Amino acid sequence: MNKYTRKDLSELFNIGKETLRYYESINWIPNPIRNESGYRVYSEEDVLRIKFIVQMKNYGFSLREISNLIKIVSNEKCAHRDTLVDYIDNKITGVENEIKKLYQLIEILNKVKENKHLGECDFLKSLINNS
Template identity: 40%
Template sequence: MKDIYNIGELVKELNINKETIRYYEKIGLLSEPKKDENGYRIYSKKDIEIIRFILIVKNLGFSLREISILMHDEILCGNIEDIKKIVESKINEVNEKINNLEETKKLLEKVKGTILSKNIEGCEDIEIYLKK
């Protein structure tokens, strides 16, 4: 692995686009990069690791706002109890989403299996049926 990267090399290394990197800089997830003698942005191995961390945690369902809090408070490098609380909170959030999706699925199955097989003529009839 090299020590210094330009934005094009960073894009290839991390398989993301330039706008994503610039956006992370703009919102403070990534520090303003140094510039070479030609004024081009240059990035370090540390920048690559930070972006990798952001991408991994984002894939786990954390928002950029949550990631910003994690990074700026250095929670992931700090107290294990803080890390546990954050992960437990995210698990609860995911479970809530799963429950909501399961309820939606049940409703859709009810519509598919029951309402569509009856001679219901309009939305008003569907609404009345669903309230039963």
Template identity: 40%
Template structure:
């Protein structure tokens, strides 16, 4: 398939696909004799993965590592994946704490008299 179809099937714009190729997130596409890029189902899957990972806050550099573009060394990919899982664990813990803090903030806001200072700065920042 050509780049337009790939774009429609993944929701990634044509320009962004070319950008990802330039950044080596996806391999250099094979070309038709006239120079058009040709893509396969594997490319669709790879792009969908990139989209997912991006939504989760991974940088392109991290995604590149995850995809292990430069190497087919499964063991290396494994250790990267495990390290990322660990990072996610920590991030989840942090986010959970932040969520609790926000809810506490909201509760305090609801209770204080309307002309009291907002309690946010008191309850946070330390």
């Protein structure tokens, strides 16, 4: 089994060492064991959990959402299926709503861009008039 130092994980996931300490302080990852020299040593399971956290952040999950998700899946070896499905359904709805908003923004920006007088008038006014 591989063991990783804080420096290893910091480089592997391009996150700060303080970020790892923060994850420990809020119990997103367990406190790591220490080697003979007193350095924190992380396990493969810790690496998987950190990878999960980093991916969720990259997907736009808020810290609160990540925390809730970790609580759901950490309560038991297997998360309660209904709770997890409800959580996923809510997230899907939220993502779909964000996609709709982004498509609306694309439409608005395209209308503004097509304005013959763009640059001659107030951009903000043009943006508001097209929304």
